[in-house]
Amino acid sequence: MTAPPRIVVTRALPAKTLEPLRAAGSVWVSPHDRPLAPGELRDAVRGADAVISMLSDRIDDSVLDAAGSGLRIVANTAVGYDNVDVPALARRGVVATNTPGVLVDATADLTMALLLAVTRRVAEGDRLIRSGAAWSWDISFMLGTGLQGKQLGIIGYGHIGKAVATRAAAFGMRVVHHSRRPTPGTDAVPLDELLATSDVVSLHCPLTTETRHLIDAGALRAMKREAFLINTARGPIVDEAALAEALSEGRIAGAGLDVYEHEPEVHERLRTLGNVVLAPHLGSATVETRTRMAELAVENVVAVLSGRPAPTPVSV
Ligand code: DGY
Numbered sequence: 509m510t511a512p513p514r515i516v517v518t519r520a521l522p523a524k525t526l527e528p529l530r531a532a533g534s535v536w537v538s539p540h541d542r543p544l545a546p547g548e549l550r551d552a553v554r555g556a557d558a559v560i561s562m563l564s565d566r567i568d569d570s571v572l573d574a575a576g577s578g579l580r581i582v583a584n585t586a587v588g589y590d591n592v593d594v595p596a597l598a599r600r601g602v603v604a605t606n607t608p609g610v611l612v613d614a615t616a617d618l619t620m621a622l623l624l625a626v627t628r629r630v631a632e633g634d635r636l637i638r639s640g641a642a643w644s645w646d647i648s649f650m651l652g653t654g655l656q657g658k659q660l661g662i663i664g665y666g667h668i669g670k671a672v673a674t675r676a677a678a679f680g681m682r683v684v685h686h687s688r689r690p691t692p693g694t695d696a697v698p699l700d701e702l703l704a705t706s707d708v709v710s711l712h713c714p715l716t717t718e719t720r721h722l723i724d725a726g727a728l729r730a731m732k733r734e735a736f737l738i739n740t741a742r743g744p745i746v747d748e749a750a751l752a753e754a755l756s757e758g759r760i761a762g763a764g765l766d767v768y769e770h771e772p773e774v775h776e777r778l779r780t781l782g783n784v785v786l787a788p789h790l791g792s793a794t795v796e797t798r799t800r801m802a803e804l805a806v807e808n809v810v811a812v813l814s815g816r817p818a819p820t821p822v823s824v
Contacts, residue, residue, distance in 0.1 A: 513557035513813050514578075518544055518565050521585070525802040532810045533557065550574035558809045560585060564771075567592040572600060581812040583805040586792075587611055587668075588742060589822050590715040598824045605808035605818045609667065610800040611792035616671035618791045619710055619740045620679075622764030625785045626736055627708070628652040632782050653707075653734070653761070656680035661706030663699070663722070664713025664741065665691060672710055687713070703730040708738060715742035725750040728760060736762045740791045743768040752777035755784060766791050 513533035517526070520537055529535050536552065538544055543564035544552060553559055553575040561567055563586040572579065572593075581603040584592050589606045597604045625631050629652045636643060636650075643649070660676045662669045662685040673683040683695060684706065690696035703709060709731060713719050723737065723746040731737070737760060739746055748769040754760050755778070762783035768774050771789065778784050792798060808818045 513580075514555055515558045515560070515809060515813075516553050516556040517560040518549065518552065519562045519585075521560070521802040521806075522799050525799060525806055528810050529560075529806050532813050546570070553579070557581075558583070558813055560805045560809060561592065562586070563588060563591050565591060567597075569593065569596050572596055572602065581605065581809055581818065583808040583818075584822075585801050585805045588714060590742060592822075594822055595824050603808075603812050603818050604822045605805070605812075605820050606822050607801040607804045608820055610804055611797050612667045612671050614794045614797040615668050615740055615791040616675055618766060618787070618793075619668075619672045619712075619738055620675045622738050622740065622766060622785055622787060623655075623676075623708060623710070623736070626738075626762045626764040626783070627655060631785045635782075653736075655708075657682070658707035659684060659705060661685070661697075661702035661709045663687075663702065663709065663711050665694075665696070666712060668740075669710075669712035672712065681708075688718070699727075700730060703727055704732070706735060707732065708736045710738040711741040711745050713741055713745065715744055719745050721745070721747045723747065723751070725754070728754040731760050733759060734761050736760065736764065738764045740766040743771050748775040748778065751775075752781070755781050 515529050515533045515535045517537040526535060549565055550571055553571055556575050557578050558581045560583045567582055579602050582592060582597060583605045585607060587606050587608045592604055594604045629650050633650060658681050660681045660683050662673055662683060665685040665687040669685060676683055684697045684702055685695060686697055686699045686702045728750055751763060752775050755763060764785045766787045767789055774786060792801060804820060808820060812818050
């Protein structure tokens, strides 16, 4: 009798979403309430037929070597897959999958939440009240920036970028965008024009070698002094030290960040600045969305283990 496929899940998923996996093989779920350390990850995947990974797991050659030749799929529970060495999987004939589509609205909503929180100083006001400091309504007290008639520049005009554009339009914003593959006949503009003319710049591109530090000191200098930067994509797209400097010198007005260059560490200077709103990678963090992400990762594993094509494969 052949042994059931060994399925490794690197971080607990909602219990119900694991049921189809339990029917498909023998499932090991990490017992830790934290990401596995690299050595733990290598130990965990030994002899695995399938791995469900999180964006905090680095899936590289060392992990694939540890898993061995029986590995058939790595299902990343995220739309971004910069943590997975997809060419290394492809060389070994291992399928890589992600969870596109299901987190578009949640991430677009969180983008708007950060945009509003930083432009209308919501987090700053919350800190003020909690500090116990005296305050009173005054005609010029804690004034923020209105969005109506302002320009939002979206970098990366995929599903999430477009969902943000729809929401921003409902707030009366004018939207321009810039992508690697510009959409013809729309409001696509060159990157330098987007940076120089936008009141809010919001990042929605994937992290690749081309987009790493796309927002560096030069890009920040190109932005207007009154402009805000929002990042719900991936931390390393922004040079965090350069951003901290630009914010403390008032070279841009503020930032709303959900992701960090060395996540989960956050640049110390950013943590001390009042004009930054910091969220702990909450883009997809709704019950509905995270459940759907887990279900989709599971669907990918079950399909591949039963010899069917993965519903959402990623290619090199
Ligand atoms: C993703 O899916 O890439 C998101 O960052 C998860 O929140």
